[in-house]
Amino acid sequence: MNMRLEKEEREFAKWILEVGDGTADTILSHTSSNEEGEQIVVDQRFMIPSTDKPHEALAAAAYPDFLHNYRNKK
Numbered sequence: 001m002n003m004r005l006e007k008e009e010r011e012f013a014k015w016i017l018e019v020g021d022g023t024a025d026t027i028l029s030h031t032s033s034n035e036e037g038e039q040i041v042v043d044q045r046f047m048i049p050s051t052d053k054p055h056e057a058l059a060a061a062a063y064p065d066f067l068h069n070y071r072n073k074k
Contacts, residue, residue, distance in 0.1 A: 012046060 018024040019040055026038040051057045
């Protein structure tokens with residue numbers, strides 16, 4: 001079992017709960033495009049890298065090493 005991945009999953013779960021609870025870090029926004037005036041701070045480790053093939057980057061982030069793992073029921 002990949003212990004690093006488990007830690008990252010726990011950290012992400014904690015952060016997403018903070019977003020839902022309204023306790024996540026925010027940046028005050030003065031633009032009219034954001035009605036409530038705040039933007040959530042998203043840690044870089046939760047971001048998908050910018051690329052010229054965004055669909056592939058999203059798929060790779062959601063399903064790491066898919067070709068080797070798609071038959072793995074775990």
